[in-house]
Structures are given as C-alpha cells and as structure tokens.
Amino acid sequence: MDRDSLEISGLTVRFESLTALDDVSLTAAQHAVTGIIGPNGAGKTTLLNAICGFVRPDKGQILFRGNDLTRVRPDRLAGLGIARTLQSVGLFRGLSVAENVMVGATPLAKAGFWSALAGLPRSDADEARLRMIALEALDRVGAVDLADRMPETLAHGSRKRVALARALAGLPRLLLLDEPASGLPEDELPELGELITSIAQDADVLVIEHRMDLMMSVCDHIFVLDFGVLIAQGSPAQVQADPLVTEAYLGVLHE
Amino acid sequence: MTTTPPEPDQTSSPDQPSRAVPLVTKPSPPAAAPPAAAPPQSGRFRVPTLARHLGVAVLAAVVLAIATTMIGDYRDYELAEIAAFVVAVAGLTVLIGLSGQISIGNGAFMAVGGYAAALLFVHLQWPLAAILLAATAAAALAGAIFGVAAARLRGPYLAGATLMLAVALPALSTQFQSVLGGDQGLGFYISVPGFLGINFSLSRWQAWFNCAVALLVLILLANLTRSRVGRNWRALRDDEVAASLAGLNVARLQIVAFIVSAACAGAGGVLLAVWIGTVSTSLFALGVSIQLLTAAVLGGLGSLVGAIWGSALLVIVPTFLANFATSHGMTQTTSSSVPILAYGVVLIAVMVGFPGGIQGALVRFFNLRRRRPADYHQEEKGST
Ligand SMILES: Nc1ncnc2c1ncn2[C@@H]1O[C@H](COP(=O)(O)OP(=O)(O)OP(=O)(O)O)[C@@H](O)[C@H]1O
Ligand SMILES: [Mg+2]
Numbered sequence: 001m002d003r004d005s006l007e008i009s010g011l012t013v014r015f016e017s018l019t020a021l022d023d024v025s026l027t028a029a030q031h032a033v034t035g036i037i038g039p040n041g042a043g044k045t046t047l048l049n050a051i052c053g054f055v056r057p058d059k060g061q062i063l064f065r066g067n068d069l070t071r072v073r074p075d076r077l078a079g080l081g082i083a084r085t086l087q088s089v090g091l092f093r094g095l096s097v098a099e100n101v102m103v104g105a106t107p108l109a110k111a112g113f114w115s116a117l118a119g120l121p122r123s124d125a126d127e128a129r130l131r132m133i134a135l136e137a138l139d140r141v142g143a144v145d146l147a148d149r150m151p152e153t154l155a156h157g158s159r160k161r162v163a164l165a166r167a168l169a170g171l172p173r174l175l176l177l178d179e180p181a182s183g184l185p186e187d188e189l190p191e192l193g194e195l196i197t198s199i200a201q202d203a204d205v206l207v208i209e210h211r212m213d214l215m216m217s218v219c220d221h222i223f224v225l226d227f228g229v230l231i232a233q234g235s236p237a238q239v240q241a242d243p244l245v246t247e248a249y250l251g252v253l254h255e
Numbered sequence: 256m257t258t259t260p261p262e263p264d265q266t267s268s269p270d271q272p273s274r275a276v277p278l279v280t281k282p283s284p285p286a287a288a289p290p291a292a293a294p295p296q297s298g299r300f301r302v303p304t305l306a307r308h309l310g311v312a313v314l315a316a317v318v319l320a321i322a323t324t325m326i327g328d329y330r331d332y333e334l335a336e337i338a339a340f341v342v343a344v345a346g347l348t349v350l351i352g353l354s355g356q357i358s359i360g361n362g363a364f365m366a367v368g369g370y371a372a373a374l375l376f377v378h379l380q381w382p383l384a385a386i387l388l389a390a391t392a393a394a395a396l397a398g399a400i401f402g403v404a405a406a407r408l409r410g411p412y413l414a415g416a417t418l419m420l421a422v423a424l425p426a427l428s429t430q431f432q433s434v435l436g437g438d439q440g441l442g443f444y445i446s447v448p449g450f451l452g453i454n455f456s457l458s459r460w461q462a463w464f465n466c467a468v469a470l471l472v473l474i475l476l477a478n479l480t481r482s483r484v485g486r487n488w489r490a491l492r493d494d495e496v497a498a499s500l501a502g503l504n505v506a507r508l509q510i511v512a513f514i515v516s517a518a519c520a521g522a523g524g525v526l527l528a529v530w531i532g533t534v535s536t537s538l539f540a541l542g543v544s545i546q547l548l549t550a551a552v553l554g555g556l557g558s559l560v561g562a563i564w565g566s567a568l569l570v571i572v573p574t575f576l577a578n579f580a581t582s583h584g585m586t587q588t589t590s591s592s593v594p595i596l597a598y599g600v601v602l603i604a605v606m607v608g609f610p611g612g613i614q615g616a617l618v619r620f621f622n623l624r625r626r627r628p629a630d631y632h633q634e635e636k637g638s639t
Contacts, residue, residue, distance in 0.1 A: 052500065054496070073499075074496075074499040074500060075499040075500075075502055075503055075504045075505065076502075077500065077502070078500065078501055078502025079502055083500070084500050086496065086497060086500070090494045090496060090497035091494075091497070092489065092490045092493035092494055092497065092498075093493045093494075094489050094492065094493050095486065095489055095490060095493065099486055099489075099490075100490075102483075102486065103486060103487065103490045103498065103501045103503070104501050106487070106501050106502040106503060107502050109483055111482075111483065113484055113511065116478060116479055116482035116483060116484045116485075117475055117478055117479050117482075117484075118305070118475075118478065119303075119304040119305030119308060119474070119475075119477075119478035119482075120305070121303060121305075123304070123478075123482050123483070124301075124303050124304050124305075126483065127482065127483065130483070166497075166501065170501070170502065
C-alpha cells in the first residue's frame with residue numbers, strides 16, 4: 001500500500017439535470033483491493049465509465065500512475081494496462097469462450113494486418129501464443145474446460161468467469177470490476193473472493209459490489225457513494241459501523 | 256455534459272437482480288475445494304494457415320482447369336461471370352457478416368474498379384495484372400474515403416448512405432461522358448495470351464483469369480478471417496463497448512473492413528469488365544448492388560464458401576429460369592421477369608427457413624449427422 005494507483009480528484013459528472021457524480025475524490029492504492037459500494041443509482045458504474053472514457057466528466061481529474069485519463073479514448077486503456085469487466089457481462093456472442101478471452105489479450109498481440117492477410121507464419125505463431133495466454137487466463141478463473149463452448153451455452157456464473165478471464169488476459173496493472181458477484185450463488189463467493197485477492201498480488205483492483213460479505217473479506221479500503229456523493233470511507237469494519245452508510249442503504253430500501 | 260456514443264451499462268442489463276443488500280454479513284459456507292483444473296495444453300499440431308488455404312485453392316484450380324476444357328464455351332463464359340461475382344460477394348459477406356456493417360452500395364466500388372481498369376486500358380495500355388492491381392487500389396481508396404466519412408454511421412443510417420453512393424456514383428459516368436463514355440461505355444477487351452496457342456478460346460481464358468483471381472482473393476480473405484483481424488471484427492460486431500475495453504479501435508477496424516470489401520468489389524468490377532468486354536453505366540447500376548447483397552445473404556453472411564454458392568445461384572438461376580420460361584411459350588418480356596420473381600421468392604424463403612444461408616444450412620446438416628444430437632447446443636447445468 002505504498003503509492004497510489006488511481007487518483008481521482010473533484011470528479012463531477014452531470015446528465016442533464018441529474019448530477020450522477022458530485023465532486024468525488026478518491027484514491028486507490030497499488031496492489032490493494034479498493035471497494036466502492038452504494039445503493040442502486042449511486043453513480044458507481046458512472047465512475048467507471050468516467051475512468052474508461054465512455055463518459056466525459058464535467059469537472060475533475062483522473063490520474064492512473066501519472067497518466068491523465070480525463071480525456072482518454074476507451075480503447076487506449078488496455079494499452080495503459082487497465083482492464084474492466086462490465087456489469088452486463090458483455091461476452092461476444094459469436095465467439096467461442098477461448099476466442100472471447102483471446103480478444104482480451106489484444107494488448108499482447110504482435111502480428112498486424114498484413115501478416116494476417118498473407119497468412120504468414122508470424123501471424124500463426126501469434127495466434128497460438130494468444131490462445132495459450134487465453135487458456136492460462138481461463139485456467140486462473142477455473143473455466144479452462146469451457147474453452148471451446150459458445151457463451152450462450154454457459155450458465156450465468158460461468159459467463160462471469162469468462163468475462164473475468166477476458167479482462168485478465170491482457171495482464172492488466174489495474175482491474176476494474178463492476179459487480180463481479182451479481183447473480184452468483186452464495187457458495188461461489190468465497191472462491192471469487194480468493195481469486196480477487198490473488199489478482200491483487202500483481203495488479204491493483206477496484207471493485208464495485210453489493211454483496212457485503214464478499215466486500216468485507218476482499219477489500220483493503222472501501223468508499224461509499226450515495227446519490228453521487230462520497231459519504232464515507234475507511235476499512236471494511238469502519239464502513240460497516242458507520243451510521244451514515246446504514247442510513248443510505250436503509251433509505252433506499254424503505255422507498 | 257457530453258458523452259461519447261456507446262455508454263455501457265446504463266440501460267437495464269439482463270443480469271441486474273443485484274439489489275442493494277443491507278449491511279449484514281451472513282456467514283458463508285466453507286469454500287468448495289477449487290476444481291483440479293487441467294493445465295492449459297498447447298493446441299494440437301495445426302497445418303499452417305497459408306498452407307491449408309493454398310492447398311485447397313490449388314486443388315480447386317486443378318478441378319476448374321479440367322472442368323473448363325469439358326463444359327464448353329458457354330459454360331466457361333458463365334464460370335467467368337460467377338468468378339467475378341464471387342470476388343465482390345466475398346468482400347461484402349466479410350463486411351456484413353464479420354464486421355457487422357451493412358452496405359447496399361458495393362456496386363459503386365465495383366464501378367470504381369471497372370472504370371479505373373478501362374481508363375488504364377484505353378489510355379495507358381497497361382498489362383492486365385497491373386491494371387487489376389491499380390484498379391483494386393483505386394476502389395480500396397474510394398472505400399477508405401467512404402469508410403472514414405461514414406465511420407459514425409450505424410445500421411440503417413449506414414445502409415442509407417451506401418445506397419446513396421450506389422445511386423450517385425454510377426451517374427457520374429453520364430455526367431462525364433467525354434471521359435467515361437456514358438451509356439456507350441469504354442471498351443475493355445482482353446485477348447488470349449500467345450503462349451496458350453491459337454486455338455485457346457477466349458471464354459476459357461476469361462474463365463481461367465477470373466477464377467485465378469477469385470481463388471487468390473479467397474485465399475487472402477480466408478487468411479484474414481481466420482486471423483486476429485477476423486476475430487476482432489466479429490468481436491466489435493457483437494459488442495462495441497466490450498471490444499473497445501479490450502483495446503480494439505472500433506472505428507479503425509470498421510474502416511479497414513470497408514476498405515477490404517471495397518477492394519474486393521473493385522477487383523470484382525475489373526473481372527466483370529473483363530468478362531463483358533466493356534464498362535458502361537448499366538453494368539454497375541443499382542441492381543448490381545442488390546444482386547451482391549442477395550448473393551451474400553443467400554450463401555450465408557460471413558461465409559466465404561457461401562459467397563461461392565450465392566454467386567453461382569446469382570448467375571445460373573436467372574438464365575436457367577429465363578430459358579425455361581421461353582421454352583414454355585412465354586413471351587420475351589414475361590420470361591425476363593421470371594428470374595426476378597424467383598429471386599424474391601428464394602430470398603424470402605432462405606431468410607425465413609435458413610437464416611445462416613446455404614452454407615449455414617449445409618454446415619448444420621453435416622454437423623447434425625456427425626455429432627450425437629446430445630452434444631449439440633447442450634446447456635450447461637450449473638457451473639464447474
Ligand atoms: N448516460 C446516462 N444518461 C443519463 N443518465 C445516466 C446515464 N448514466 C447513468 N445515468 C444515471 O446516473 C445515475 C447513476 O447511475 P449508475 O449506473 O452509475 O449507478 P450505479 O451506482 O452503478 O447503480 P447500480 O448499483 O444499479 O449499478 C442513475 O440515476 C442513472 O440513471
Ligand atoms: Mg452499476
């Protein structure tokens with residue numbers, strides 16, 4: 001927990017009249033698991049969208065290890081070492097599981113258009129290498145035996161594993177996870193928790209999640225968003241004990 | 256507040272049963288022992304891509320060369336036409352089926368190729384191979400310009416823009432009559448090269464030349480579609496947001512797909528000009544664009560083999576039907592509309608009955624026979 005990975009300062013995002021993020025500042029430490037929690041519609045996904053360049057912030061700055069991400073194009077992130085999983089999973093329907101993950105290994109690809117067109121051995125070798133990388137990533141999430149399946153034949157939990165493998169395949173330095181546990185049965189959470197902890201050994205992790213039992217076990221530090229405002233932060237235990245946090249959640253539940 | 260077009264996860268996604276859960280930590284059951292995963296093995300030995308595709312092409316070339324000596328002049332001539340269409344349709348099927356971009360206007364790129372070739376022939380008398388390369392490059396350039404201009408268009412808007420192109424571009428040839436010849440067109444005759452001997456028929460030479468080019472183009476496209484480029488196209492077709500997060504430059508890949516398909520259309524235009532011996536406004540009218548689309552859909556979008564089926568049907572069926580109609584006593588005008596009617600019927604039938612086109616249906620048929628039905632589309636029960 002030495003230096004900062006992600007530094008967000010004064011981030012404000014407005015959608016017409018709605019202020020989805022209001023002057024949010026937070027930092028994520030290197031090689032740590034940083035959590036973001038908050039009720040539905042709090043602005044958690046919007047925060048990731050701002051980091052990834054899908055949403056232009058109205059104010060504020062986003063730095064990743066010294067690189068300014070504030071005006072970055074989404075497809076540049078992978079090259080900077082940032083990978084993300086989507087809340088909607090978003091697997092490529094027409095690609096096999098292995099191919100899905102190979103697309104995630106794009107930052108490691110070497111052969112270009114012309115060698116592909118000519119069918120050069122260089123392109124073949126690159127393909128074989130990418131497939132190996134993909135299988136390793138699948139192995140890491142425990143889904144290597146699904147490599148040749150099509151996404152539509154998979155159960156929800158397996159799809160989420162594959163999506164995670166796709167994000168891991170590019171060997172990211174920062175991994176952004178948007179609700180990795182949603183829809184998973186309770187008994188798969190501990191395994192996911194272990195996986196996230198092991199990922200944090202060689203990458204920085206920012207995770208959004210509603211499942212508090214998971215967050216308690218994996219996070220080093222948690223930020224709490226409510227209606228676009230950062231209302232609390234601290235260690236998992238501190239956050240859990242914070243009355244403001246309980247109120248934010250209960251307020252939503254009682255609406 | 257400005258947003259760039261694709262916004263992930265703002266629409267309600269299918270997997271959002273995730274309600275805010277109150278801060279209660281339930282004791283969770285002990286972790287199941289992680290499954291003993293087999294370590295990733297390197298794939299079985301594979302024949303190099305190029306060798307595989309070359310092998311198939313050489314085989315096809317031999318078969319075609321023998322066939323051209325047996326099927327007679329008229330069929331040779333038809334074969335040359337089919338080959339010309341295969342080239343253009345293959346480019347289109349890659350564009351639509353893999354990169355997910357619709358073009359109703361690839362006839363316009365055929366026109367660019369055809370006219371460029373005829374101009375080079377008339378004014379500079381270049382050798383045929385050089386003309387083919389230069390004209391293909393000209394069409395690729397046109398595709399690049401259009402692709403960049405249309406980079407932000409999607410779905411029906413892109414289709415509309417390509418349609419305009421198909422209508423507008425051929426009209427140029429009547430605007431610039433003096434250069435492009437208008438309805439008269441420009442003559443573009445090729446002759447049988449001397450080394451084949453005096454008795455070698457022109458139709459057979461046209462068939463050879465066009466088939467050779469078609470096989471070459473198919474090899475290149477097959478290389479491309481089996482590579483990372485093809486996979487990336489399919490990825491962005493399925494999910495642009497996830498593709499860009501993986502590091503794919505979506506706009507650039509889409510433009511590259513346009514260039515590839517325009518180059519193919521251009522080469523196809525040259526072959527069509529070679530086949531008919533002249534380029535004119537009517538040769539590349541809007542109808543040609545529609546024919547390309549029909550053939551691509553019939554064969555099965557995204558399938559190169561399908562492009563062959565589609566092109567063959569495109570050429571064979573109309574002549575067959577027209578002959579059939581005239582021999583059954585219909586007048587010339589009635590009989591000429593029979594193929595068009597048949598097209599419509601067949602196209603609708605294919606789209607309803609075989610969404611994967613002919614090639615999709617064939618693959619499914621043979622797969623079903625080879626595999627046990629149980630392995631097919633098997634649902635995963637729970638996860639590992
Ligand atoms: N592109 C957009 N245009 C308009 N409103 C938006 C847009 N993106 C998000 N919002 C709104 O911003 C608010 C925050 O949404 P966001 O998706 O960030 O919430 P979240 O914290 O991820 O919620 P959940 O837990 O349900 O995923 C919501 O009210 C949402 O409707
Ligand atoms: Mg969200």
